[in-house]
Amino acid sequence: MKSFDIKTTIYFGENALDRLAAIPAERILVIADPFVVKSGMIRLLTDRLQKVGKEFSVYDDIVPDPPIDKITAGVRVLLEYDADCIVSVGGGSAIDSAKGIREVARQMHPDRAVRLIAVPTTSGTGSEVTNFSVISDPEHNTKFPLVADTLLPQEAILDVELVKSVPPKIAADTGMDVFTHALESYVSTDNNEFSAALAEKSIEIFGAFMLRSYLDGNDTHARQKMHVASCLAGIAFNATGLGINHSLAHQLGAQFHIPHGRANAMLLPLVIQYNSGISKHSRSQAEYPKQVKKYCNIAQILGLRNFNTITTVRSLVSWVEYMMKEMDIPLCISELGVCTREEYFARIPEMADAAMLDSCTRTNPKRPEREDLEKILVEAW
Ligand SMILES: NC(=O)c1ccc[n+]([C@@H]2O[C@H](COP(=O)([O-])OP(=O)(O)OC[C@H]3O[C@@H](n4cnc5c(N)ncnc54)[C@H](O)[C@@H]3O)[C@@H](O)[C@H]2O)c1
Numbered sequence: 461m462k463s464f465d466i467k468t469t470i471y472f473g474e475n476a477l478d479r480l481a482a483i484p485a486e487r488i489l490v491i492a493d494p495f496v497v498k499s500g501m502i503r504l505l506t507d508r509l510q511k512v513g514k515e516f517s518v519y520d521d522i523v524p525d526p527p528i529d530k531i532t533a534g535v536r537v538l539l540e541y542d543a544d545c546i547v548s549v550g551g552g553s554a555i556d557s558a559k560g561i562r563e564v565a566r567q568m569h570p571d572r573a574v575r576l577i578a579v580p581t582t583s584g585t586g587s588e589v590t591n592f593s594v595i596s597d598p599e600h601n602t603k604f605p606l607v608a609d610t611l612l613p614q615e616a617i618l619d620v621e622l623v624k625s626v627p628p629k630i631a632a633d634t635g636m637d638v639f640t641h642a643l644e645s646y647v648s649t650d651n652n653e654f655s656a657a658l659a660e661k662s663i664e665i666f667g668a669f670m671l672r673s674y675l676d677g678n679d680t681h682a683r684q685k686m687h688v689a690s691c692l693a694g695i696a697f698n699a700t701g702l703g704i705n706h707s708l709a710h711q712l713g714a715q716f717h718i719p720h721g722r723a724n725a726m727l728l729p730l731v732i733q734y735n736s737g738i739s740k741h742s743r744s745q746a747e748y749p750k751q752v753k754k755y756c757n758i759a760q761i762l763g764l765r766n767f768n769t770i771t772t773v774r775s776l777v778s779w780v781e782y783m784m785k786e787m788d789i790p791l792c793i794s795e796l797g798v799c800t801r802e803e804y805f806a807r808i809p810e811m812a813d814a815a816m817l818d819s820c821t822r823t824n825p826k827r828p829e830r831e832d833l834e835k836i837l838v839e840a841w
């Protein structure tokens with residue numbers, strides 16, 4: 461027996477932030493990305509809370525790829541303020557921080573219920589609707605996804621006003637994260653018709669609106685569409701899990717601080733080829749594994765259907781590379797300038813070990829050997 465549910469209530473469309481005036485909470489800790497505070501964007505939230513006389517405090521000691529010590533510091537703040545609700549506003553890092561902070565506080569004080577309302581300011585992680593929180597452990601150079609239903613936000617608010625300021629580079633990286641979520645969910649071993657419908661819609665929107673959204677932050681229609689696509693992909697992968705693309709991206713993020721979506725993008729052409737078994741030199745086979753048909757479905761949604769299975773999967777790989785080039789995302793890690801070749805290769809064994817243990821690996825359509833992951837990391841350089 462299988463089941464599918466969406467426990468987070470999603471507010472979206474024009475003035476979605478107005479929901480804040482009606483949230484059932486008295487004392488609110490706003491956990492915000494520092495950019496949101498510095499840019500003044502925070503007032504879009506705090507003005508609305510103030511207007512209805514809600515008590516709140518703003519906490520913004522948040523960094524990308526949230527490490528354990530920032531979570532611990534946040535727990536102290538949450539408990540001292542004695543909030544009954546967290547409104548988390550920012551990218552995946554701010555939302556994941558809030559999830560981690562609330563979870564630790566809950567385990568310390570199971571009697572104190574704290575509501576979580578997630579307000580994303582990037583269109584990427586889908587963290588507003590997932591039971592994942594990705595935490596970094598800088599001491600061990602690793603990054604791991606916590607997965608538990610208690611991490612799920614009760615509400616998500618998708619308001620396009622908050623994503624207009626995202627610069628093209630971050631729009632590109634986070635957008636590629638959306639595509640990777642949808643695609644990995646679609647080919648996951650735990651996929652089903654419900655998750656597939658969400659993933660397909662997310663990919664259809666990505667195909668139509670990603671480049672528009674990248675090119676112009678004031679293209680409200682395109683930015684709004686990408687914000688919804690991100691959330692759809694989040695719901696999809698929350699139900700199905702992801703795959704080795706994410707297991708490996710977590711390691712690239714932990715070791716070399718490569719932005720999450722960018723790391724995903726650089727791995728994606730290699731992972732599609734690995735999972736499908738189709739590369740430049742492939743010959744046609746009588747029968748392909750299930751995921752190959754799924755990659756072909758996705759190619760069709762993107763308008764890439766080609767003469768046969770091999771050319772269709774290869775056109776999907778080429779299309780991912782084309783999108784990366786259009787959005788100025790380097791195709792390989794050596795182009796990023798984050799480390800030397802020696803530094804990178806020295807860490808490959810460690811990264812492959814950690815990726816094997818990552819919870820995303822379990823639902824990859826093809827069960828990898830450690831050597832397979834090493835090979836992908838070598839090719840990614
Ligand atoms: N929980 C999940 O389900 C899930 C899924 C995928 C990834 N993640 C994690 O989320 C994190 C990445 O999140 P992200 O990609 O959203 O990036 P992020 O939250 O780290 O933000 C990236 C940068 O964008 C800036 N920014 C955010 N909103 C902005 C805006 N509106 N305008 C201008 N700048 C803005 C931030 O200040 C930051 O410098 C990683 O740690 C990743 O592992 C979590």
Ligand SMILES: [Zn+2]
Pocket residue numbers: 585637640641706720724
């Ligand atoms: Zn991701």
